[in-house]
Amino acid sequence: MEIEELVKRFKEYVAEKIPEAEAIEIGFVNPIFGGASRQTYSIELRYVKKGKPVSERVILRREFESGIIETTVDTEFKAYRAFYGTDVPVPRVMWIEKDSTWLGTPFYVMEEIVGCEDKQMLFTVPPFDEVRDRVGEAFFRIMAAIATTNPADVGLEETLEAVTPEACWKRELDYWEADADKNELEPHPVFRAAVRWLRRNPPPPAQKIVIVHGDMRAGNFLFNRKGEIRGILDWEMMHMGDPLEDLAWSMNRLWSWSEPEKAGFMIPREKGVRIWEEASGFKADPDALFWWELFSSVKGIAIWISMNKVYADGTNTDPIVGYGGIWAADLQRRIILNQMKEIS
Amino acid sequence: MKPSADYILQMVAGTLMTRYVPMMTEEKAKAELGLSALLIGVVSEEMERAVARRVEENREVRGVFSRFLHVVGDEGLKARLSKAAQGQETDYRVSAMDKANCELLALLTEFHAHVEGLEGEDARAAEEAVWQALENWTKRREFASTEVFTQMLLASTVEKALEREAEFA
Incomplete structure (x- = not known):
């Protein structure tokens, strides 16, 4: 329009x-x-x-x-x-x-929340790098707050489909694999190998079923120069699931490609996990977290495949969709290959 | 064709980026033109390597099938792998090689899943060969423009953020 x-x-x-x-x-x-x-x-x-x-x-x-x-x-x-x-x-x-x-x-x-920024790459350069630690700490505390919110207390109990602690990983994996099946323009053998590994090595049941933002990462919140987070955005993939899902997605190396050890260019990954554990009371078992991190790459690739598909079939020819899909798919392929090399 | 097609595309992308993108005043139009220039750059990169990467990859995948055919227990799969291993390029148009490439990669995925379920040293060696092929598969699809884009995005993001900061100061 x-x-x-x-x-x-x-x-x-x-x-x-x-x-x-x-x-x-x-x-x-x-x-x-x-x-x-x-x-x-x-x-x-x-x-x-x-x-x-x-x-x-x-x-x-x-x-x-x-x-x-x-x-x-x-x-x-x-x-x-x-x-x-x-x-x-x-x-x-x-x-x-x-x-x-x-x-x-x-x-x-x-x-509109004004006077804020959302691009995480700003954390790598002055003057915005001054607030990266403060924003990072706030980010992981807010993520914990989402995970510890009772859906009934905020009126979401009827909105979000229930799932059991044992089945939540499978529901998410089934969904994103089916999404890739539907949209794939060419074979993605590393993606397929990762999906098989995830199925052979399921994570332990979720500690608790919680609200999952679904796209909780640097780039999807507004921060100011005081280091305050003023708004968490992009809730379109919100669902009930494992609290580790958001934690893992936030640490997808795609969000901090040139500084992979910092979650979203903010704070070291280990520090983020520690803050989240303390604030939420949940534990981030390293093996379970790795499972969800590999899943994050699978989900990422499925999304980039969809971007490539809608551009290729002409339903959305915005250049951000055309180039974004190619750019993100390139980086995510490199990330998932490295993850698979760790375990194969 | 001389100048070569990939060279022409590089020049077009460079002209758009250096001459016309700075002239744009509307933020969305500026960004979309810049991204369109990058898309042209990606196509230029892909054009230069399109045949090479498919020839190399098809040869490598067929080689994996040939070397490890003896590992496969499933007779139906074995027959398909054997047939694929004997294939060779006769039509060097990118579209034709791409079709063969997609078929080979689909079969490689099937082969990979099959050997993952097998025991023994040969199966592990086959898996290792598949992973080497997948590492090469990933490298062949990397774009140099990915790093360029990351730097461009940073520069324009900082510029816009500082402009906004001045506006709200």
Whole structure:
């Protein structure tokens, strides 16, 4: 959808959502570059309410006609709503719209958290490197807070499908293997060898079934120059599962390619694990964690395969999808090969 | 064709990156043009090695099948491996070699799974040979532009972050 059309339709939508608003104007619409799962826009909303001018910066997240990952905005919206006001910082959500007639696909709107950054590579250079330790420590504590949140306490018990401690690893592995089966454009023999190893060597049952963010990593949160994390983002893959799943995903070396011993370019992996263990009360058994780290590579490759597929079949030809899929697949292949060399 | 196709693509990518990307003012358009230039760079890299990597890889995989055919217990699989091992390139178009390459890699995956379940020194030697082939498989698909992109991304991210910081100061 062209920006002009989006602005027109979004103004109409706001008018319906805030009937008392007058003189609704859109100050700016800036597409936020980089998202492969949603179209995201930063929007300045201006209107007059009860005679007073109001100016708000909001984020609009719209589903792609063809997404890389098969998720709906509903999961994200519910996650933000659930965690708002808890120890897990998230932006305040405003509206969700499942009716595609407004903007072509379902979308939701939330407040924009300003004055923050999200790219983890900033931790490698001044002046942002000054806060990397503080952000890293906060990140692992927040991850622990997610894992120790009772779904019933935040209204998520009906949203997330139940799974047993014994079966959670298999459910995730089955899902991502099937995803790769569906989208693979060419054979991926190392990926297949990793899947076989994971099945032959299952992890121990989860210590407890917890809320798993599903994409908990550097790059998916907003931090400021004080070293504070202001918002955990990108909840579209949230589900119930093993607490080690998020921990392992956060340490996928893809997120810190040139500094592999630092989790997300922030703090040493061992330190991150220690903070998470202390804050959550869970244990990160090294063998079980390795299983989930190898799984993270499998899941990563499945996602990059999907990116390559949607680009190749023409359903999403954004250059970020085209190049991103090639770039990430290259690095993830090297990572998974090294992991397999450790055990074969 | 002279200049060669890969050279032309490199020049086009370089011109886009150095001349036109800096002229773009809208952030998304600038990023998309830069990524399009990188995609052209990737295609240039792939074009130069497309035939070589398929010829080398097909030869290597057929070699693994030939050397370790005796390890295979399953007669059906053995027959397919034997047939594949005897194959050779007759059509040097990339599309034709790619088709053969995909078939060989699918068979290599099957062979790998089979020998993983076997006991004995020969099976372990076969597994080792497969892993060597997979290491080469990974290396043949590496792109030099991956490192370039990482550096570019860092530079533009820092620039934008500092701009935003000034805006909110």
